[in-house]
Amino acid sequence: MLKTALIGCGRISPLHLVSIKMLKEAELIAVCDIKEDRALSTALQYNCKHYLDYKDMLLKERPEVVHICTPHYLHHEMAVFAAKLGIHVITEKPMAIKYEDAVDMVNCCKENNVSLSIMFQNRFNKAVRFIRNEITKGSLGKPLAARVIVTWSRSDDYYGKSDWKGTWEKEGGGVVIDQAIHSLDLVRYITDKKPLSVQANIFNRKHKKFDIEDISEGIVEFEDNFTLSFYTMNYFTCDLPIDITIHCEKGIAKIIGDEGVIDYIDGRKTSILLQEEDKIDYGGNVKKYWGYCHYTEIESIYQSLQKNNSNDPKKFNDLVEVSGEDGLITQQIINAIYESGINSKKVELPLGY
Numbered sequence: 001m002l003k004t005a006l007i008g009c010g011r012i013s014p015l016h017l018v019s020i021k022m023l024k025e026a027e028l029i030a031v032c033d034i035k036e037d038r039a040l041s042t043a044l045q046y047n048c049k050h051y052l053d054y055k056d057m058l059l060k061e062r063p064e065v066v067h068i069c070t071p072h073y074l075h076h077e078m079a080v081f082a083a084k085l086g087i088h089v090i091t092e093k094p095m096a097i098k099y100e101d102a103v104d105m106v107n108c109c110k111e112n113n114v115s116l117s118i119m120f121q122n123r124f125n126k127a128v129r130f131i132r133n134e135i136t137k138g139s140l141g142k143p144l145a146a147r148v149i150v151t152w153s154r155s156d157d158y159y160g161k162s163d164w165k166g167t168w169e170k171e172g173g174g175v176v177i178d179q180a181i182h183s184l185d186l187v188r189y190i191t192d193k194k195p196l197s198v199q200a201n202i203f204n205r206k207h208k209k210f211d212i213e214d215i216s217e218g219i220v221e222f223e224d225n226f227t228l229s230f231y232t233m234n235y236f237t238c239d240l241p242i243d244i245t246i247h248c249e250k251g252i253a254k255i256i257g258d259e260g261v262i263d264y265i266d267g268r269k270t271s272i273l274l275q276e277e278d279k280i281d282y283g284g285n286v287k288k289y290w291g292y293c294h295y296t297e298i299e300s301i302y303q304s305l306q307k308n309n310s311n312d313p314k315k316f317n318d319l320v321e322v323s324g325e326d327g328l329i330t331q332q333i334i335n336a337i338y339e340s341g342i343n344s345k346k347v348e349l350p351l352g353y
């Protein structure tokens, strides 16, 4: 069993904690939060130690794995501190606010021979896996263009209740870095194309008490003339299912929320529906997010780490499914959207810094 610890006992943490509890490969030894009531109640619920200072926890407990579930601006410093102690890192998205900090995380984990995994749990959704597989096999022909539509609801009240969301300094942006990041990541994951440039607009239309963007539209141009056009906003009145459409030479693949459909030009149609048995039960009190696969990604990380412990200990980063290096490509797209939107110019990739 790998000894594990978690930093940040907020809203997303139960998905990690329940997953760790369900895994035979992991043992939770400690949790940390600067808010004592959260740290203490989480420790009582999961029967482990609690800390108020993450450095103190990592130095005293020396876990083999740490889960970072804190505000965006802390992911970089926490990942680097853990890596230097030889601790494998699993961080919630986004990797970091700045691209250069994300690069530093990757380099530091490599230098210290620990793995860095990014939580992009939607990559493990059944519809996503199926459509990616069909595109990789070539049954849909060449991908030509994709379209992403995100119309979600994040109220003033939602931002107002948080001591870090809604600020450039701590959240690093709004709808793009926090909500649309999953869908933008999925298009490049499914098509496996290299992004070349970004042109985007960002605006704040409705959240006047906060200065982050709440709408963005734009285009990401990839190799092979493949393009991704996106429209993402978070001032709708409810969270509509995410719409990702990929037009390929031999048909159209569509992901709507957790389900998928492929319409082939020759008239065939395949639907990828979410069945009861696909759903992971995190317990009644755990908030539901888009995608249900935190457990699946976390399980795959622990299994990779265990396998690697007994084989070749030099390749930790290559083994995990959503590695830091892989996450860097999506991080570039996110940062390029902001750079393009703020400076009203086309941004070429890879980003220089």
Ligand SMILES: NC(=O)c1ccc[n+]([C@@H]2O[C@H](COP(=O)([O-])OP(=O)(O)OC[C@H]3O[C@@H](n4cnc5c(N)ncnc54)[C@H](O)[C@@H]3O)[C@@H](O)[C@H]2O)c1
Pocket: 007, 008, 009, 010, 011, 012, 013, 032, 033, 034, 035, 038, 052, 053, 054, 069, 070, 071, 072, 074, 092, 093, 094, 119, 120, 121, 162, 178, 289, 290
């Ligand atoms: N993968 C997903 O679908 C998904 C969904 C929601 C949130 N998230 C991500 O999870 C992360 C956390 O989001 P959240 O909604 O749980 O936020 P949250 O504000 O509910 O929780 C963050 C917690 O971190 C604690 N914290 C802050 N500074 C700390 C420090 N220095 N040391 C220890 N603890 C500290 C806070 O007290 C809080 O309890 C973010 O990166 C967010 O983007 C991912």
